[in-house]
Amino acid sequence: MDLNGKNILVVGGSSGIGLSLVKLLHEQNANIYVVSRSAAEEWPENVQFLKADVTGNLDAVEMFLPQQLHGLVYSVGSINLKPFTRLTAEDFLNDFQLNTLGAARMIQQAIKPMKNAAGSSIVLISSVAARTGMPYHASVAAAKGAVEGIALSLAAELAAQQIRVNVVAPSLTDTPLAQNLLSTPEKREASAKRHPLGKIGLPENISQLIAFLLSEDSSWMTGQIIGIDGGLGNLKTS
Numbered sequence: 001m002d003l004n005g006k007n008i009l010v011v012g013g014s015s016g017i018g019l020s021l022v023k024l025l026h027e028q029n030a031n032i033y034v035v036s037r038s039a040a041e042e043w044p045e046n047v048q049f050l051k052a053d054v055t056g057n058l059d060a061v062e063m064f065l066p067q068q069l070h071g072l073v074y075s076v077g078s079i080n081l082k083p084f085t086r087l088t089a090e091d092f093l094n095d096f097q098l099n100t101l102g103a104a105r106m107i108q109q110a111i112k113p114m115k116n117a118a119g120s121s122i123v124l125i126s127s128v129a130a131r132t133g134m135p136y137h138a139s140v141a142a143a144k145g146a147v148e149g150i151a152l153s154l155a156a157e158l159a160a161q162q163i164r165v166n167v168v169a170p171s172l173t174d175t176p177l178a179q180n181l182l183s184t185p186e187k188r189e190a191s192a193k194r195h196p197l198g199k200i201g202l203p204e205n206i207s208q209l210i211a212f213l214l215s216e217d218s219s220w221m222t223g224q225i226i227g228i229d230g231g232l233g234n235l236k237t238s
Helices: 016-026 090-115 138-161 178-182 185-193 203-214
Strands: 007-011 031-036 048-051 069-073 120-125 162-171 225-228
Touching: 007 016, 007 090, 007 225, 016 031, 016 203, 069 090, 069 203, 090 120, 090 138, 090 162, 090 225, 120 138, 120 203, 138 225, 178 185, 203 225
Parallel strands: 007 031, 007 069, 031 048, 069 120, 120 162, 162 225
Antiparallel strands: none
């Protein structure tokens, strides 16, 4: 897996999976560009940073990016778990705007430099909940299902430009976003037991897969939705 000298944009790289990916890309000697609402103290010094909210004005992104962009990772998401009867129209719209529309808008900003790279990779993040029925996940599952739909359409549309589009679909991962779901030893144990492998995912599990999808090692892969979920999406062991 060689990302040396590659220009990679990470959207939402200040914590969790995005932060883990930034660190891994640094180890691989990539040139890292991050668009996020805040910076992270753990970033290496050579990270190029643009402060922006994906739900707001993104006009500055075009000037921020290099002329050639070899990879884009949209690592922005939400965990909005409520009974269906308590979900409002605003809940659905907020999750869609953050997870789906934000990804679409960032890709539109990055299309030109990605075409200039003559071979690039887009990686979006979905959720096991998009394809596995889970209670209280209606809003986020709808938004992530839309992410998968966009990815498949774009993979077909951009294949002629040698831009690959793939999706990773994690289950519960030990990140700040999941803090409320893992806030006690009892919650952590219960969450681990729900997965056939008996453990909770780590950000590094996801970022390693993303880095592979960014690299030339995956150059014959596009239009794929890859579960990385401890077996939860496909296996029933009890």
